[in-house]
Amino acid sequence: MYLADRIAQWTTPLTVDLRGKEWTLPGVSGFAERVSQCAVRYVLMEDVHEACCQLAERWSDLLDPANPLLRAPLEQTWAEWRDPETAEQIGVLIEAAEKGRAGSLRIFWTRGGVVDVAQADIAFDFDRPLDFVQTFGQPRYALRALPPAFAGLKRHLSLTLDEEWQAYFRSTELGAQGLPEASSLCGENLWRDVIRTLAFFILVASRLPLIERPVERTRLNAYRIKAGRKPLLDHVEIRIGQAASQRSGQDGEADGGGSRKYPRLHMVRGHLVRRRDNIFWRTAHVRGGGSSDLPMPATRVARMG
Numbered sequence: 001m002y003l004a005d006r007i008a009q010w011t012t013p014l015t016v017d018l019r020g021k022e023w024t025l026p027g028v029s030g031f032a033e034r035v036s037q038c039a040v041r042y043v044l045m046e047d048v049h050e051a052c053c054q055l056a057e058r059w060s061d062l063l064d065p066a067n068p069l070l071r072a073p074l075e076q077t078w079a080e081w082r083d084p085e086t087a088e089q090i091g092v093l094i095e096a097a098e099k100g101r102a103g104s105l106r107i108f109w110t111r112g113g114v115v116d117v118a119q120a121d122i123a124f125d126f127d128r129p130l131d132f133v134q135t136f137g138q139p140r141y142a143l144r145a146l147p148p149a150f151a152g153l154k155r156h157l158s159l160t161l162d163e164e165w166q167a168y169f170r171s172t173e174l175g176a177q178g179l180p181e182a183s184s185l186c187g188e189n190l191w192r193d194v195i196r197t198l199a200f201f202i203l204v205a206s207r208l209p210l211i212e213r214p215v216e217r218t219r220l221n222a223y224r225i226k227a228g229r230k231p232l233l234d235h236v237e238i239r240i241g242q243a244a245s246q247r248s249g250q251d252g253e254a255d256g257g258g259s260r261k262y263p264r265l266h267m268v269r270g271h272l273v274r275r276r277d278n279i280f281w282r283t284a285h286v287r288g289g290g291s292s293d294l295p296m297p298a299t300r301v302a303r304m305g
Contacts, residue, residue: 002043002235003080003089006115007108008036009230018171026162028115031106035093036233039074043215044081044200045239051208052199054272055279060149062277063198065126065156069205069277070198071100078235079200092197100201101126107193119165120186122157122194129155138163141183145191157194159183208281209241240281 007028014027035041044052055062063070072094080091089110096103102125107118123130123140132140140158161169161183169178203210214236221231273280 002233003091003108003110003115004035004038004041004078004235005232006089006110007091008032008233010115016168018168021171023164023168023171025164025168026117026119028108028117031093031108031117035078035091037076038078038093039076041078041233041235042080043235043237044079045237046082046084047240048200048203048210048238049081049084049196051203051240051272051281052196055199055202056195058272059274059279062202062279063150063195064152067202067277069202070126071201071205072096072103073100073201073204075100075103079197081196090193090196092193094197105194105197107190109193118186118190120159120161120183120190122159122190124157124198126156130158132158139166139179141180141187143187143191143194144184145188146195150195153198159187159190161186202279206279208279211239211241213237213239 010028010032012027013029014025016023016025074094075096075098077094077096078091079094080089082089091108093106093108094103095106103123105122105124107122109116122143130140132142138160140160142154143157143159144154146154146157161179165182166179169182170176172178174181214234216234217232224231
């Protein structure tokens with residue numbers, strides 16, 4: 001089941017006991033309606049998630065706030081993916097102003113079969129630095145865990161703990177002094193998913209051949225409702241399409257100083273290619289062997305006699 005569906009069907013409130021007092025805190029169930037009413041819910045397939053990671057690791061300068069491509073695609077969007085290393089589901093509720101340059105992110109994840117939600121909103125404003133004093137009485141904290149490669153984002157991202165969580169932390173032994181520590185820990189856990197979300201903004205606004213496949217659940221939900229089960233949400237699966245063939249023109253040239261004229265015939269995985277401030281997707285292709293047009297060797301099955 002996709003993460004958006006799990007959130008939409010989550011009804012258990014979050015309660016925490018502290019010194020004999022039961023606290024009801026903002027949990028997953030408090031966001032069920034907002035996720036269900038999103039204008040678009042994206043499910044990022046593995047290749048799109050990998051492209052987001054590639055972009056963030058190789059071209060962090062594209063995440064400069066001055067880049068006009070850095071903007072949310074819609075005023076209200078849901079995006080989710082599965083982390084290939086941990087198999088955890090990650091989701092982000094994106095709410096933005098009209099032009100997508102300012103707004104907030106709320107991050108969700110699964111762990112051990114349980115869905116959890118961050119204790120804070122991540123605000124972003126790429127047109128002006130954020131004020132870290134107080135906004136409407138709510139203290140804002142910087143994402144200090146951001147690596148130096150993303151230093152330009154530090155004045156344009158901030159973390160604001162939910163009011164209920166602030167009251168809870170103030171009631172602990174640390175008191176009000178515990179808020180900066182709690183926000184710092186929260187930022188350490190969230191910054192990677194924030195960066196991947198911003199990389200997704202760039203991909204959507206770039207020239208990548210993204211293919212959107214709407215998945216409509218009307219017929220399936222009719223059977224689910226009849227069987228007494230909760231309906232599933234419609235969503236859009238997004239993957240990278242097959243761009244036109246782009247031969248490098250260099251594969252068959254000698255290197256001038258090596259003893260081998262051509263590299264061996266091999267398969268190159270799909271990957272991002274950058275041309276100045278534009279990014280493109282180079283599809284998986286054969287390279288080497290003297291010609292990029294040579295077919296891959298046929299698969300043969302060997303059996304013991």
